[in-house]
Amino acid sequence: MAERRAPRWTLLRYPDYGRLWLGHGLSLLGGHLSTLALPLLVLEQTGSATAAGLVGTARMLAYLVSSLPAGALADRLPRRAALVLADLVRAAVMLAVGVALWSGSALPIVLVIGAGVVDTVVSAVAGPAGTATLRHLVPAADLPRALALDTGRGLALGLIGPLLGGVLYQVAPALPFLLDAVTYGFSLALVLAIRRRLGGGGGSAGATLRADIADGVRFVLRSRFIVLYLVWAALMNFATAGITFGLVVVIGPADAAGLGVAMTVLALGGIVGTAIAPRLSHWDMQTLVRLSTASSVAVGVVITLAPHPVVIVACVGARSLLAPAAGILFNAQVFALVPDAMTARVQSTLYLVGGAFYPFATLAAGWLCEWRSPSFAFAVFTVLLGGVLALTLLPSLRMRSPDQPGPVGHEDSLGAVAGADLRQHG
Missing domain, CATH: 1.20.1250.20 (MFS general substrate transporter like domains)
Structure with missing residues (x-):
């Protein structure tokens, strides 16, 4: 790729980077919805703040344990495959939770915590795999700008996501999880639409x-x-x-x-x-x-x-x-x-x-x-x-x-x- 520097606000004109940026942003938004909704669901079903706190603790411990193996796995797999598999698994998990709640089923707390842990572990693979693809999508001269866009997106979604998740949960507890699954589906489609090779798979x-x-x-x-x-x-x-x-x-x-x-x-x-x-x-x-x-x-x-x-x-x-x-x-x-x-x-x-x-x-x-x-x-x-x-x-x-x-x-x-x-x- 030619090392041509993009104008200040036109970095998204690199079409494949734009697809990755949008897809990752959608999955991040969905992740924020379920991150808030999971402890709310446990609190509503058990009435225990301690039990609700277990959701966050379990997810943090899962990340600490899986982070290094997940990074190594993300390098071993072709990065497109890693991102596609991550979106498929996360979409399936959140869809299952959403459908169960929509049908009126009471989910055991172990399953709710397990859903959060699976989402965290799979995201630990998808995160570094997605970051590693940047060098294949953006010229080296524009990497600082691409990283700034990624960081700004994360901060903005961290501001909007929990608010939206709380509103949706009040409307219907199943909605944050169903929308989370939908965002992973859109992310999957955008990753598949990327034309450039994304590297990886060279263990x-x-x-x-x-x-x-x-x-x-x-x-x-x-x-x-x-x-x-x-x-x-x-x-x-x-x-x-x-x-x-x-x-x-x-x-x-x-x-x-x-x-x-x-x-x-x-x-x-x-x-x-x-x-x-x-x-x-x-x-x-x-x-x-x-x-x-x-x-x-x-x-x-x-x-x-x-x-x-x-x-x-x-x-x-x-x-x-x-x-x-x-x-x-x-x-x-x-x-x-x-x-x-x-x-x-x-x-x-x-x-x-x-x-x-x-x-x-x-x-x-x-x-x-x-x-x-x-x-x-x-x-x-x-x-x-x-x-x-x-x-x-x-x-x-x-x-x-x-x-x-x-x-x-x-x-x-x-x-x-x-x-x-x-x-x-x-």
């Missing part, structure tokens, strides 16, 4: 799934650039998630509508940030990381001193304008660093490690708020962010981008090999 002869997983993890660990970024991302995700949950505590259930508005503002800030991100794709990675961290520290200081809901929303919303840029640039550079045959398993490793501390952020924030106060919680997370900023300023921990020349002995040898492989065969 090593005789290699076990375990060996493939180990290869992906080794690739990540041997790249100093990737490891440093992952450490930074994991700590930043933990701290910023804790601060965001602190906002929930500050506003509280007494003003649920106000909390909804606040979360909407934060999501909109992230969407705008993804639109700005491609304009910053020429910046040095280290500069973006430092600016993003410094802005987070500044936000933490302000909201610690003035923990008012309006102040918190304004500061966190403004910070989210810059936050997506480093992640989008990093992911674009990973595509240049990783061979096509390993893209999915490396992506699944990145997702798993980058979000490793994320589930504990709300627990830590809630405990700190209850033990002392929201201001104290904000102060703790701000100190953590300050430590992360100090680490980014150390010369020995410079996050050198793969395409930047460095001193002999400090380059990623595996990354250099991967880059050569892409230049020869891409």
Whole structure:
């Protein structure tokens, strides 16, 4: 494919990328509908908040267990086949739940939780497989823009999907699941309509799934650039998630509508940030990381001193304008660093490690708020962010981008090999 750069808002004129973008977006929308509807269904049938919470816990554990094997499987299978099978399985599961509810049948809680687990495990294969196809659909020069569009789509659907799911569930509990199945059907049709080859299916002869997983993890660990970024991302995700949950505590259930508005503002800030991100794709990675961290520290200081809901929303919303840029640039550079045959398993490793501390952020924030106060919680997370900023300023921990020349002995040898492989065969 010619390395021609698309105009700013015409990336979807790459027809096959447009089909993938729309199909994945539809499946994401359907996924948000059922993600909300499943715990609501359990809560309605059992009256137990603990049982309803089991749905989310089971899905999180399923993702943690299946993430690495799913990435390796996504590389082994032809990527079109992986996406088609994922849509077929997810559509069948959600259609079965929807039809059972529509007919008035009471579903055992084990089956409801099982439906959520199956959806999660299959999505763990489809996610990295879909991301890995981008290099086959978009010129390398436009990857940052494509990744920004993907990120913005995810944020927008995360805002719309749960609201729509709640409304549909109130109309009829079966509707979110039936619509989810329909979205997977449309996604399947769009994937089948893609004309270009999507790669995959090139696993090593005789290699076990375990060996493939180990290869992906080794690739990540041997790249100093990737490891440093992952450490930074994991700590930043933990701290910023804790601060965001602190906002929930500050506003509280007494003003649920106000909390909804606040979360909407934060999501909109992230969407705008993804639109700005491609304009910053020429910046040095280290500069973006430092600016993003410094802005987070500044936000933490302000909201610690003035923990008012309006102040918190304004500061966190403004910070989210810059936050997506480093992640989008990093992911674009990973595509240049990783061979096509390993893209999915490396992506699944990145997702798993980058979000490793994320589930504990709300627990830590809630405990700190209850033990002392929201201001104290904000102060703790701000100190953590300050430590992360100090680490980014150390010369020995410079996050050198793969395409930047460095001193002999400090380059990623595996990354250099991967880059050569892409230049020869891409």
